[in-house]
Amino acid sequence: MTTAVQTAAAAPTTATATPPGGKKSNLGWLATTATWIIAFIFAAPILWMVLTSFHSENDATQRTPQLFAPLTVEGYRNFFGADGGASPWPALINSAWAAIVSTLVVIALAIPAAYALSVRPVRKWSDVMFFFLSTKMLPAVAGLMPIYLIATRIHMLDNIWFMIIIYTAMNLPIAIWMMRSFLADIPRDLFEAASLDGAGLLQTLRKVIAPIVSPGIASTALICFIFAWNEMLFARVLTGVVAETSPVFLTSFVTSQGQFLAQVCAAATVISLPVLIAGFAAQDKLVQGLSLGAVK
Amino acid sequence: MTTAVQSDNAPGPDQAQPPPQAAPTATDPEGYPQTAKERWIRRAPLLPALVFTIIVTQLPFVATLAISFFNWNAFRPDDRRFVWFDNYVNVFTDADLRKSVFTTVILTVVVVLVSLVLGLGIALLLNRTFFGRGLARTMIIAPFLIVPVAAALLFKHAIYNSTFGLLNGVLRWFGIEGPDWISQFPLTVIEVQLIWQWTPFMTLILLAGLQSRPTDILEAASVDGATGWQTFTNLTLPHMRRYLELAALLGAIYIVQNFDAVFTITSGGLGTANLPYTIYQTLFTAQNYGLASAQGVVVVIASLIIATFALRTVSGLLKDEGAK
Numbered sequence: 001m002t003t004a005v006q007t008a009a010a011a012p013t014t015a016t017a018t019p020p021g022g023k024k025s026n027l028g029w030l031a032t033t034a035t036w037i038i039a040f041i042f043a044a045p046i047l048w049m050v051l052t053s054f055h056s057e058n059d060a061t062q063r064t065p066q067l068f069a070p071l072t073v074e075g076y077r078n079f080f081g082a083d084g085g086a087s088p089w090p091a092l093i094n095s096a097w098a099a100i101v102s103t104l105v106v107i108a109l110a111i112p113a114a115y116a117l118s119v120r121p122v123r124k125w126s127d128v129m130f131f132f133l134s135t136k137m138l139p140a141v142a143g144l145m146p147i148y149l150i151a152t153r154i155h156m157l158d159n160i161w162f163m164i165i166i167y168t169a170m171n172l173p174i175a176i177w178m179m180r181s182f183l184a185d186i187p188r189d190l191f192e193a194a195s196l197d198g199a200g201l202l203q204t205l206r207k208v209i210a211p212i213v214s215p216g217i218a219s220t221a222l223i224c225f226i227f228a229w230n231e232m233l234f235a236r237v238l239t240g241v242v243a244e245t246s247p248v249f250l251t252s253f254v255t256s257q258g259q260f261l262a263q264v265c266a267a268a269t270v271i272s273l274p275v276l277i278a279g280f281a282a283q284d285k286l287v288q289g290l291s292l293g294a295v296k
Numbered sequence: 297m298t299t300a301v302q303s304d305n306a307p308g309p310d311q312a313q314p315p316p317q318a319a320p321t322a323t324d325p326e327g328y329p330q331t332a333k334e335r336w337i338r339r340a341p342l343l344p345a346l347v348f349t350i351i352v353t354q355l356p357f358v359a360t361l362a363i364s365f366f367n368w369n370a371f372r373p374d375d376r377r378f379v380w381f382d383n384y385v386n387v388f389t390d391a392d393l394r395k396s397v398f399t400t401v402i403l404t405v406v407v408v409l410v411s412l413v414l415g416l417g418i419a420l421l422l423n424r425t426f427f428g429r430g431l432a433r434t435m436i437i438a439p440f441l442i443v444p445v446a447a448a449l450l451f452k453h454a455i456y457n458s459t460f461g462l463l464n465g466v467l468r469w470f471g472i473e474g475p476d477w478i479s480q481f482p483l484t485v486i487e488v489q490l491i492w493q494w495t496p497f498m499t500l501i502l503l504a505g506l507q508s509r510p511t512d513i514l515e516a517a518s519v520d521g522a523t524g525w526q527t528f529t530n531l532t533l534p535h536m537r538r539y540l541e542l543a544a545l546l547g548a549i550y551i552v553q554n555f556d557a558v559f560t561i562t563s564g565g566l567g568t569a570n571l572p573y574t575i576y577q578t579l580f581t582a583q584n585y586g587l588a589s590a591q592g593v594v595v596v597i598a599s600l601i602i603a604t605f606a607l608r609t610v611s612g613l614l615k616d617e618g619a620k
Contacts, residue, residue: 230443
């Protein structure tokens with residue numbers, strides 16, 4: 001991001017404005033302390049989740065927080081079925097499969113579409129862009145019922161492929177907006193040079209565009225992965241035993257447990273881990289993805 | 297629906313400079329091909345995505361609209377008939393439904409406003425140089441990267457629980473016995489969990505906005521002796537208006553649709569059922585397809601109103617980008 005540039009430019013400004021050691025530096029010290037306190041408050045539930053996940057159920061359910069209780073992986077072992085509960089593996093695999101396959105399909109559809117919306121735009125390309133965006137703004141819950149009825153009618157209920165179709169539709173507008181904003185950044189001369197050399201569309205895509213936009217493609221893919229992995233409402237309605245995804249597993253698993261806090265924390269940690277990894281990997285482009293490419 | 301918005305806001309740098317043309321192709325003065333065949337060649341890469349999106353996202357809405365005019369309950373499948381606006385009358389006269397509309401509005405407004413204000417404050421704090429800035433930023437973003445259901449479960453059991461939750465545990469260190477948060481303040485605990493998760497989102501967008509402020513003007517202001525507060529109100533806030541609007545509207549779109557937190561923390565009980573949860577209930581507990589559809593249509597219309605503003609904001613940002 002622009003962080004490095006910005007802070008470097010901002011630093012001398014403050015230095016010239018106030019003499020060193022004056023009121024300003026006290027304020028700066030205060031602001032830094034406040035930032036750290038806030039950062040700690042925001043991270044605290046997550047740190048607590050990870051810590052509790054490594055405690056025994058007995059320590060996890062004490063009335064006062066046991067910060068220094070002995071660590072154990074019992075919670076994780078129980079989550080993965082050591083205590084005779086249902087194994088989370090089918091749900092984890094379903095989630096991974098749905099998120100990865102839908103992301104690949106999204107990328108395969110979004111790149112050519114974004115090309116036709118930026119590099120060699122169709123007439124009324126901005127109308128098309130806003131059409132894609134408007135589908136994101138309609139609440140998915142309103143389409144839930146007919147989709148459920150259709151799934152029942154065509155016998156696709158509890159089928160992971162149906163979830164893949166849903167997640168592809170859910171993420172496609174995001175990916176198209178992101179990809180368009182990456183493609184629009186490519187200098188026009190590059191395409192012209194490629195056309196003059198007589199390169200065809202596919203060759204232009206592969207040789208000229210792909211290397212420049214591949215970081216953008218990677219971040220787009222990571223963001224689509226996160227949204228698909230997180231989704232719960234449709235998965236809850238449309239999947240059951242066979243195609244159950246991790247978020248659905250998580251909700252059903254809690255109701256069936258007795259002493260469970262360490263196990264719940266272990267479960268939440270395991271299921272969030274892919275998202276944390278993908279999110280930090282895509283950190284620089286996260287804003288662009290979340291704002292559908294509007295903010296860079 | 298977007299026609300009103302986009303026609304006068306045609307965004308982007310591309311409009312200004314027509315796209316490059318392959319030499320032999322006949323194009324009109326704006327750079328678009330003239331023959332039908334050429335036009336279809338241009339459209340071809342777009343079509344798979346467009347057709348897929350129309351089929352999967354638009355047809356269900358048409359079906360929703362159609363079903364909303366029917367009396368259709370899965371428990372009484374033989375009694376399916378066209379009832380005009382009866383379902384809509386039910387949507388607007390049912391007290392529980394009105395309550396859920398109200399709950400949705402409160403939930404969305406509170407979460408968006410609080411996380412927006414917190415997000416702006418945190419973005420301003422993070423937009424400075426200090427030791428460990430990267431780590432602080434990471435710690436603040438992290439809540440957004442917890443799976444929403446997992447976050448809701450974490451708050452319900454490990455934070456809010458009156459006996460072994462972290463909140464009351466910490467209060468006990470100070471000799472205070474906290475209440476049972478979830479039953480005492482059901483809507484507030486949901487709001488707090490969502491604010492915790494959405495403040496990072498606001499922070500990220502607003503931080504990007506702060507970092508796009510023109511540095512030369514900021515320098516000029518400080519050379520002219522403007523105080524920090526003057527710079528903030530006269531330069532930063534006007535520049536940030538677009539970003540604040542965008543963050544608020546995108547946040548609103550996601551939070552209006554929130555299902556996970558309401559479902560997990562209170563199961564829609566204690567007056568916390570919002571519209572998505574209510575539609576889910578109508579569909580699955582009551583199996584009333586006609587009513588669920590009418591509820592869906594009402595939600596769609598409400599979102600269209602929000603979306604119209606959102607689209608205007610986004611196209612404004614695109615225009616800015618084009619002007620740079």
